[in-house]
Amino acid sequence: MDCAVNLSNDSAIRHMKNKPIKISKIIKLTNLTAAILATTLLWPSFTMGKEPSQTVGEEQPPTQDYIRTTVNNYFIPDVDVIRMDNNKLSLINALDDGRPVMMNFIFASCSAICPMLSHTFMQVQKKLGKESQNVHLVSISIDPENDTPAVLQAYAKKFQAGSQWDFYTGKLESSVAIQKAFNVYRGDKMNHSSVILMRAKPGKPWFRLEGFASPQAVMDEYRTMLENSK
């Protein structure tokens, strides 16, 4: 439901392999008809189990690396999360601390998608250099019963997470509520998808990168987002 509501106000761009479409070419959907059209076109790819499978290592047509949409607002649920240092805090406070946020959803025993997302964050962190101190990297576990703070600490260490990169766990119901709010809930952790969300500050739109955005693409999107939020 969140997806339908949010996307109705969205603009969407698609980055084809090595052919990013310039922002100026973004189709602006402003009227109701266009909104319905956008929702109709985008909805199937956000529905559980309806996504066409991509095959690693077998023949397939060239695919886009990622799709960016902007979402005016996600309704952040008022739930508590537990940071990997065992501190309990509200998700709203964790996200609204004034810093730009980059967020993904992972679980520690995931073998394919999450390591890719985490490696991407690791390299974005490097690329940001000193600036990384001003950005809040957030990874939320979608398998919180297994991903205890201790498990997340070990995971963070593996990906050389700096002090600005926080991993969160909590109750299973809280994790599901957060996933639903950000439209990444697919019914089960094994159905999860690769999404990076970023926002310049509270009240500003979220950039949603769906697919495999390279560290450089994430950096470029981040710069664009900061520029747009001025």
Added chain:
Amino acid sequence: MYREFCITRQSSWLFLFICLVFSTVINAKSNSNNNDLIELGRRIYVEGILPSGKSLQGTRAKSVQVEGDAAACETCHRRSGMGSLEGNIVVPPITGRFLFATDDNRPIALVDPRAPKNVTRAHAPYNEKSFGKALLNGLSVSGRNMNALMPQYALNNKEIKALMAYLHSLSAELSPGITDDKVHFATIVTPDVDPKQSDVMLKMINAAFSQRNAAQENYSGRMRMPLDLIPRTLRNWDLKVWELKGTPDTWNAQLEENYRREPVFAVISGLSNTTWTPFHKFCEQQKLPCMLPSINLPPQQTSFYSLYYSGGLELETKVLAKHLRDLGAKSPKRLVQIYRDNESGHAASHALTEALRDSGIQVIDRLLAGQSLDDTNEALKDLSNEDTVMLWLDPSDLSAVGKAATKLAASAIYASGIFVKDDFSAISKEWLSRLHVVYPYELGDKRQKNVSTLVKWLKTWNLPLVNDRFQSEVFFNLLFLTDLFSQMLDNLYRDYMIERAEDMLSLGSNVSVYPHLSLSRGQRFASKGAYIARFDENGNLAAESEWIVP
């Protein structure tokens, strides 16, 4: 002339002998070379270590570097080489049977169970050149780009050959326990189990097996669901009961004898009130899947081939310890635990002592010698209202202690959900109302909803409902096994079965007494928490805490 003939004949024998020795030496050397190559390939595939000893390095999406075990093929393609499915990303099988298959020997695997017709696609067989291209340039044998998740590696010819040799050897034969027309399973019963309980379990498994085998015999190519479109060998399921005798130190020999007589593909369910370690070790040693037994003392040291519903009594101790620690300033100063001098009693009390180490809570152990008033008074003596009590006792002992505890001054009294087995009939209402139960199962309506399918199924088969805990565990296991086999098709490899179980366990309907069950790579306990529960005014056990995951 004759002499000449003799010399010639002698020479030819000598020549033949030399040839034989020579070819044996060459063969042995070639086998040894091939084994060496396979081992080099295994290290690349499993450990991400190159023959030079350096770490394997790869690049995903031309931008993300991965190294060592993170770059190893096994990370995504798994130990069996049969691949996996994550989100909408299909990681295909890459064993030799799939990669190098031609039209006349092409196997089929289901790559996305959500779309039952989504099976492995035909492609030209890879050879050394095209395999190298796939690894180095990310191009499939058809010349298409592979998914961004597939790393590109800088491997030399020797390393490529080694990987090919390993993939040829990987999941090359069906696992033991599979014959042309049967899949053989075993279940385990230890001597301490009540024969009535094991009888119920065996009747349930036999009923499910005959239901499944009958459905298969009537299959005749009819299509009931899209999965039926995919051809497979029809094999009946066969159950062997491994009933152990004597003491645990003799069990391994009995297991080996049973297994030698008839190897099985997997052990399913099983009942025991005592140690499970001998079976855990045996399954690991034989690389034999040991699927979800109904037990209370699973080894906490996990391994690849044994899956469990929960951590059993040890999970209860961790939950109680977390609950008591989280009370903060209200944490008790002293906890007195009362237990019987038996394996479960010692295991639980020892684990709780460990779980409360460094908590500031002093733990006192007391053995309950018997059910006489003297025994129970002895166990309860000198307790003050500052103390917390944990009772690792079965319903009969709990009732006896209750009779002596009318004036017990303890601040809180806890009991073990596993020990009490939902049998509260002999315990007085007053005593029940004082107990907090550490309860690793679902409660109330949700529990009834979960087990409703089991209840209907038992009725259909005219089987009794004796205890919904272990019966729902057996039932869940049987349904899960059916799902696993329908998706594995003819790829009956034990490692693949464990990998599919890891990925699939949380996807089916939950017909168990647990709130939810979930596994993943390396996870071996499917349910991970417990409630602290109390009896309400209607005499029903209800949660007084959230689901606590230690």
